Amino acid sequence: MNKPRRLSIRRAAVLGAGVMGAQIAALLAAARIEVLLYDLPADADDSRAIARGAIGGLARLEPAPLASPELAAAIEAADYEHDLSRLADCELVIEAIAERLDLKEALYRRIEPALAPTAILVSNTSGLSLAALAAALPPARRARFCGVHFFNPPRYMTLVELIATEHSDAALLDALETWLVSQLGKGVVRALDTPNFLANRIGVFSLLAVMHHGAACGLGFDEVDALTGPLIGRPKSASYRTADVVGLDTLVHVIDTLRATLPDDPWRALFQTPDWLAALVARGALGQKTRLGIYRKQGRTIEVLDPASGDYRPAAGQVDAGIIALLRQAAPERFAALRASEHPQARFLWAIFRDVFHYCAVQLEHIADNARDVDLALRWGFGWTQGPFEIWQAAGWAAVTAAIEADIAAGRTLCAAPLPAWVHTPGRDGVHHAGGSWSARTQRERPRSTLPVYARQLFPDRVLGEAAADIGETLLEQPGVRLWRLPRLDAGIGIVSLQSKMHAIGEEVLDGVLAALEVAEAELDGLVIWHEAPFAVGANLKQVAEACAAGEFARLAALADKFQRTTQALRYARVPSVAAVQGLALGGGCELLMHCTQRVLALESYIGLVEFGVGLIPAGGGCTRLAVQAAERAAATATPEEVFAFVQPAFMQVAQGRVANSALDAVRMGYAQPGDIVAFNPHERLYLALKAARALSENGYRPPLPVRAIPVAGITGIANIEMVLTNLQLGGQISAHDYRVAKAAASALCGGELDPGSRVDEAWLLALERCLFLELVQTAETQARIRHMLETGKPLRN
Missing domain, CATH: 3.40.50.720 (NAD(P)-binding Rossmann-like Domain)
Known part of the structure; x- marks a missing residue:
């Protein structure tokens, strides 16, 4: 093209x-x-x-x-x-x-x-x-x-x-x-220019099928939502909550459009607004935008509509334990078991999948160029983890096809229309293959678009059965990290991918990054840190909690030292490093990217130093970087020694655990820099990061010189913050331990108990933040906060 x-x-x-x-x-x-x-x-x-x-x-x-x-x-x-x-x-x-x-x-x-x-x-x-x-x-x-x-x-x-x-x-x-x-x-x-186009055509049909079969199986709206959310690969908002979010009036409009504009659709009888839905809209209960719809909130209680009575009751939908166990099976066994079960929840689930498969197969030639477009539209537009054709293919094409046809013959489907002939092509095992996805309109497989923009997506969203991605050439692999490269694009730039759960940064990750840097300095022109989102949820709290429980505080001191050595090694490496970030980059993840030479940030990157939530301060160089940045900003003013005005907002961010709302917000907050690249399409991150690393190398990259004379806010800055903290504590807004953690953050950012304007080097600041971190981690209150976060995923105020 x-x-x-x-x-x-x-x-x-x-x-x-x-x-x-x-x-x-x-x-x-x-x-x-x-x-x-x-x-x-x-x-x-x-x-x-x-x-x-x-x-x-x-x-x-x-x-x-x-x-x-x-x-x-x-x-x-x-x-x-x-x-x-x-x-x-x-x-x-x-x-x-x-x-x-x-x-x-x-x-x-x-x-x-x-x-x-x-x-x-x-x-x-x-x-x-x-x-x-x-x-x-x-x-x-x-x-x-x-x-x-x-x-x-x-x-x-x-x-x-x-x-x-x-x-x-x-x-x-x-x-x-x-x-x-x-x-x-x-x-x-x-x-295609057909009523409601593609995603809404299938998505709204799916919702109507859910409404129909939920009623037929005697399931409450909350029970349906418990069944049709993450358990089956759909968003937490599931079905009825999604309707509330979209707007019940909008839903009625879409249903009316389907009925008015598709007189020949074999499923047209389904395109009816249920009486209970029409009644809600008539009374102005339009969902989330009116705070009243299928659900409503009464105080702290979430209530759901009971269509039989027209009144609300507390929402308490539950999924049967046997159904949960069934849904954990592999796809072929799962679908066979759903169809065989007499449990109403299983009958409901089989029916909603079966009828969507049936509808998509019959309508494919009328609504989409190919099956890949259908699946990606449902994934991108409705948040499904797999599209309908992918689910059918994973469940066993032939077996599911036979089951659908048996149900059509028995009159159990929503429509008696036969499956199209292409579904029965001899040897067919699905619609997605290495060569492309099936097009019912052209009766052949359609490859991906060849528009040049897609060459920038080195790892695009792929559908089940599509050709596998190029995983490159491995240079080094350790438990926490893989170092590899893509010779087809640039053999001289290494790619570091974290392999820990949620990309948490533990000892094995630090060892891997240090080893990767050694290889890069010896053999490569640059380094990119890239993997799928999240970038990194922070330090490995489980390792910290285990060391605390065993009283191994010397191990924690060594771990903090290794974390700082890793971030400093990144900052001062002989080759440039580029962090390709998407999603969460919290705590240690934020510190890791802050020390890279440059960053390529997906717009939806949520970056912040959140250690305060577990009773700690950033100690992987995060406080040091913020203190240095405050000094650099002060240096551009008429009074370069007066850095407190620039330290104070950094302190507030750390003490409140603020997380950037986007990549643009991260630049404003100082976690990224104005020269960093913001990628609106997250699939372009790796491409852009490789190009950025190459450009840095080609331009004769030299690491920055260590900063040896950093003016600090000192004891006056700490005192200014302590006055605010004292008032907050007296007002009951913070606890004694909150005060202690916040003062530690203030000390790290202000350079410790020194005269204001005193000059220190990075080693001083790093040692200070490490010492303050180790003092906090040995307190019972911080250890309780860490345990609570691991057990509940929520911060503890103690």
């Missing part, structure tokens, strides 16, 4: 300041795009009040749409009456108004004359006909119009459905897909 035209968006407009439109604007702002957010004019005093209110409301939404609070300033309020001419400066215009064809058509007629001829106009419709929308545009505009359907919340949901019309310019679609994938970090599926 020819290389697509490069698409660069600097200024965009979002039409519609509802919750979805405002959140799309927030996502664009994170990508450093100036955004005009439009809505209808309000009163004469402030015609832009609706859009302005939506921008202000972003800070109150959870999960946070803004990757960093200051990004709200990149979004400007606008209205159609006074600001229409400003659309001429926008390269991309995203329409995100209410799902009504007449309203969208009227808006297009209003804005089209103001658009630049080269502007791209896209609709965020969740299911309306793109062909019908395109018909409302002048012929000259139609080539630069298509559907771009974001899933809610757009910052966090991977899926974007890209929907073409017959007029859409093919090269533009390729460029737009490339931009969405790399610049916004999305997983793009080319959806």
Whole structure:
């Protein structure tokens, strides 16, 4: 395929300041795009009040749409009456108004004359006909119009459905897909212009099947949610909680759209709004946005609707222990057992899987180019760990096919439509193979897209049965670490991957990193630390707890020393190191990345020094790095010796265990640096990190010189913090041990009991933080906090 035209968006407009439109604007702002957010004019005093209110409301939404609070300033309020001419400066215009064809058509007629001829106009419709929308545009505009359907919340949901019309310019679609994938970090599926497109078509069908079979099997809504969450590879919100999050009115609209626009669908009888759901919507109980829906919260009690009585009862859905045991079996045995069981929970689970398999097989040619698109759409858009075709293939294609056909013949399925002929192809063991995924439309396997942007994804999301990833050439392997390289990309850059559980940093990981650094300095040009998320959840608390229980405090002293030697070795290595980060990077994980030469951070990276929660302070060089950074910032002022103003915010972060909300937030907090790379698509991290390490090496990398004269806040800084701590303790807001831990953090960050402005070296600061750490770890209160965290996953206040 020819290389697509490069698409660069600097200024965009979002039409519609509802919750979805405002959140799309927030996502664009994170990508450093100036955004005009439009809505209808309000009163004469402030015609832009609706859009302005939506921008202000972003800070109150959870999960946070803004990757960093200051990004709200990149979004400007606008209205159609006074600001229409400003659309001429926008390269991309995203329409995100209410799902009504007449309203969208009227808006297009209003804005089209103001658009630049080269502007791209896209609709965020969740299911309306793109062909019908395109018909409302002048012929000259139609080539630069298509559907771009974001899933809610757009910052966090991977899926974007890209929907073409017959007029859409093919090269533009390729460029737009490339931009969405790399610049916004999305997983793009080319959806067909059919009602509700791909993910919602299958996802809503699945939810309706759950509702139908749950009622048929006599299961309560909370029992259904207990069954249809993580136990079967779906999100914690499961089914009915997901409906509340999406909005019950939105769900009803989607069901109505299916019924109105799919008169020939063999399953059309299922496309009905249940009476209880219609009643909730009629009374304004729309789910999470109204704080009342299928579930409600009464004080601390979560209650669930009982559709028989129309009233609420405490939610207490439980899964039978035998069903849990059954679900732990391998897929073929699991599905055979579900079908054979007479337990209502098992009958329910078999039925919902069977009918989704049946629907996907029959509709594949009508709703998607290939089976891979179906599976990725459900994974990216609905949070399934496997898509429906992957689940069917894993369970044994032939056996499940025979079971579905037997149920069709017995009248147990939701529809009597036969499975399509391709399902029975001799020797078929599934739809995904090394050569591609089955396309019912073309009757052949479809390989992956060859757009160049996908070459940046060295380890993309793969479906079951697809060709295995290149695992590279191993250079060194130890219990905690593998050092390897990818010769096809760059044989001179080593890749360190942690192999511990949740990538916790214990002694074996430290030994492995030190060994990898030795190899790198002798044989390689650079080093990248990369593995799948999380980056690292922190130090191995289990090892710390075991040493405490055995009274082996000398072992803990040696472990703290080794941690510091490892981070210092990273910082001062003769070759550059690049941390490729995604997900949690807490405590020791944060310290590890802080000492690398550079960082490539997925936007969704949550970084912080959280040791305070277990009664400790950062002692892997974290306090030292923050103290050095405070001194560097003070050096840029007129009073370089007065570092306390820069130490204080660092102290607050450590004492409160604050975690960055995103990679951009991590830069603001000092855990990453302004020159670091933020990757919106996490699958590009390794590619970008290898390129960054190579660039550093090619540019003649030299490690930094040790800092030998660091001004510290000293005893005055500690005293300033102690005054605040004393007031907090007297007010009952912190305990005596909180005070002790916080003072230790203050001492480490202020350089100890020295005169303010005294100059120390890094060795002094490292020894100080290590000494303070060892004092704390020997206290009964800190040991209790560590045990409690290991047992419950929650901090203990003692």
